[in-house]
Amino acid sequence: MAEILDLGMSDEEYLQLTAQGRDPVQEQILVRNIIRAGVPAAEANRVAPLLQKLVRSPQEETLIKKVWQQVRSQ
Numbered sequence: 001m002a003e004i005l006d007l008g009m010s011d012e013e014y015l016q017l018t019a020q021g022r023d024p025v026q027e028q029i030l031v032r033n034i035i036r037a038g039v040p041a042a043e044a045n046r047v048a049p050l051l052q053k054l055v056r057s058p059q060e061e062t063l064i065k066k067v068w069q070q071v072r073s074q
Helices: 012-020 024-037 041-050 058-073
Strands: none
Touching: 012 058, 024 041, 041 058
């Protein structure tokens, strides 16, 4: 049986994200895993969408590296 996942968003928000080419379910799974790895929720929510992007800005790369260092230090 499939797990019901509360994404904490309305149907409209879900549709907006999918229209942007994002996968809200995958992002929520990433957020949960990042939080479980010891990263604060606010940072996990900022970095999860970036992990699915193929092209990132230098600032986005810096944020990802910062979060990765937090995970490694746990």
